[in-house]
Amino acid sequence: MDFIRINQEKCTKCGICVDICPPRILQMEKKGPRATEIQACIACGHCVAICPNAAIDNVKTPLSGQIDLARLPVIDTETAYHYMRSRRSIRCYRSESIPRNQLLKLVDVARFAPTASNKQGISYIIVEDRKILKKATEAVIQWMEENQSNWWSFPIHIHAYREQGIDGIFHSAPNLIIATAPKDFKNGRENTILSFAYLELFANTLGIGSAWAGLFEMCAFSNYSPLLDLFKIPENKSLTGAVMVGFPKYSFKRLVDRNPLNVTWLSCDEK
Numbered sequence: 001m002d003f004i005r006i007n008q009e010k011c012t013k014c015g016i017c018v019d020i021c022p023p024r025i026l027q028m029e030k031k032g033p034r035a036t037e038i039q040a041c042i043a044c045g046h047c048v049a050i051c052p053n054a055a056i057d058n059v060k061t062p063l064s065g066q067i068d069l070a071r072l073p074v075i076d077t078e079t080a081y082h083y084m085r086s087r088r089s090i091r092c093y094r095s096e097s098i099p100r101n102q103l104l105k106l107v108d109v110a111r112f113a114p115t116a117s118n119k120q121g122i123s124y125i126i127v128e129d130r131k132i133l134k135k136a137t138e139a140v141i142q143w144m145e146e147n148q149s150n151w152w153s154f155p156i157h158i159h160a161y162r163e164q165g166i167d168g169i170f171h172s173a174p175n176l177i178i179a180t181a182p183k184d185f186k187n188g189r190e191n192t193i194l195s196f197a198y199l200e201l202f203a204n205t206l207g208i209g210s211a212w213a214g215l216f217e218m219c220a221f222s223n224y225s226p227l228l229d230l231f232k233i234p235e236n237k238s239l240t241g242a243v244m245v246g247f248p249k250y251s252f253k254r255l256v257d258r259n260p261l262n263v264t265w266l267s268c269d270e271k
């Protein structure tokens with residue numbers, strides 16, 4: 001089967017597919033676009049998705065699996081701007097676990113974030129059981145106690161936990177989403193960060209709150225085995241990040257501002 005298939009009746013040889021191909025493996029010939037060096041295709045699907053006449057297909061990203069954008073509503077700029085600003089880190093959760101189908105929706109959207117060379121490579125472990133997170137909190141606190149001279153060993157969290165049972169690591173969230181990547185994968189952390197940015201923004205639409213589990217991550221990145229052993233991370237993979245999720249106990253009433261925008265414009269002085 002041809003790697004790229006062209007419907008000769010539909011192709012107008014407009015050249016858009018050739019223009020937008022990231023590894024530039026398409027060239028325009030008399031019969032239409034032809035692929036060279038097919039091993040360099042990064043399976044981004046742009047060539048198929050952009051064709052105005054649905055004239056090109058690619059075995060790596062078949063036309064049959066693509067969604068027609070013309071059928072979807074467009075979000076206006078004002079709504080999108082305020083929506084993006086409405087995502088907040090949630091630190092007070094209701095106790096019930098998020099249903100599995102909603103947890104799946106979160107990680108499903110996460111895989112659409114951009115990744116270098118479209119390598120993707122992130123897989124997820126979803127902690128459904130709060131009991132595991134309770135053990136994890138204990139492990140992170142223990143790790144902080146063993147490393148009290150380090151800046152991330154926050155006495156306030158240790159005291160709150162030991163004296164009042166307050167979980168400052170996961171804020172008593174019912175669920176945790178852990179990202180992992182193959183040990184030899186160079187872009188694991190950055191791909192994770194972007195995928196979680198998607199996840200967190202999307203979570204709001206489901207009424208789900210989230211926050212980065214930064215203290216948990218630091219403990220995991222230090223290879224603290226009493227913590228890592230709880231999560232059954234496959235031998236060939238490393239933990240690359242974690243976000244806690246749950247239904248928020250309270251809802252925000254206002255959007256807050258950030259530091260003033262800091263922009264430098266650069267243009268050529270020559271007239």
Ligand SMILES: Cc1cc2nc3c(=O)[nH]c(=O)nc-3n(C[C@H](O)[C@H](O)[C@H](O)COP(=O)(O)O)c2cc1C
Nearest residue numbers: 087088089090091168169171211212213214215216
């Ligand atoms: C890498 C990273 C680690 C973080 N770690 C924690 C954490 O351990 N606990 C927590 O409550 N929030 C954590 N946060 C959330 C930040 O504190 C939060 O994004 C910031 O205060 C801005 O607030 P907002 O997310 O509500 O806009 C983390 C955020 C990032 C990006």
